[in-house]
Amino acid sequence: MEKGASSEPLRYHCDHLNCSNTELAPVICPGCSKNFCLQHRHKVDHDCLAYEAPVNPMAEAAAKIEKITERLNSADIKKGQGRKSDKLAAKVQLMKLKQKSSGQADLPQEERLYFLVFLPKTFAGQSQASVFLSQHWSIGKAVDVIASIAKVPNHNNITGADKLVLFRTSDGSSLGAMDVKLKSLFDDQQLFNGQSLIMEYVPQSVVQLESFKNYKS
Numbered sequence: 001m002e003k004g005a006s007s008e009p010l011r012y013h014c015d016h017l018n019c020s021n022t023e024l025a026p027v028i029c030p031g032c033s034k035n036f037c038l039q040h041r042h043k044v045d046h047d048c049l050a051y052e053a054p055v056n057p058m059a060e061a062a063a064k065i066e067k068i069t070e071r072l073n074s075a076d077i078k079k080g081q082g083r084k085s086d087k088l089a090a091k092v093q094l095m096k097l098k099q100k101s102s103g104q105a106d107l108p109q110e111e112r113l114y115f116l117v118f119l120p121k122t123f124a125g126q127s128q129a130s131v132f133l134s135q136h137w138s139i140g141k142a143v144d145v146i147a148s149i150a151k152v153p154n155h156n157n158i159t160g161a162d163k164l165v166l167f168r169t170s171d172g173s174s175l176g177a178m179d180v181k182l183k184s185l186f187d188d189q190q191l192f193n194g195q196s197l198i199m200e201y202v203p204q205s206v207v208q209l210e211s212f213k214n215y216k217s
Helices: 057-100 139-150 182-187
Strands: 112-118 128-134 163-168 195-202
Touching (some): 057 112, 057 128, 057 195, 112 139, 139 163, 139 195
Parallel strands (some): 112 195
Antiparallel strands (some): 163 195
């Protein structure tokens, strides 16, 4: 601020570097508390330390979508690799399972799908069971039959109780809804004859078993 001759009004200097402008009234920046001319009054115009670049909603949304897409693509790649691994391992294991699996003896050979099932960690009995099931059964019936063969307590018909759910050993993903047919998964190469699976107690909403690596033999 400067005071000229008695006949001249007060003038207020701009605090911006190399600016010689003055104003008749102070223009104080609320961010840095310095005085500026009208040309430099905005934070962005005087490089104010309190300046925050405005967010572009469209750009921000696009960035979020890109991150989500990258994450999903990465998950799809891992799932694809897991399915290939499942198929190869199942092919190697199938002959062994055919020699030692338990199931309903009257099931026609052409209907049978063989699985090595890792049983719930809290189950006091055996840790795994070799079984054969009908490809025409739903996942729900498959769970019931496996539980019956292995003598694992089954509370799937009790409201609020943890449910027995089948998961893949390769990535911990569930086979799907209880009404899905095994044959549809088999036809879509989402399930393989001779594959290893995990049967575990989980809350009804769980579709991914985070601890799946703990079940491999």
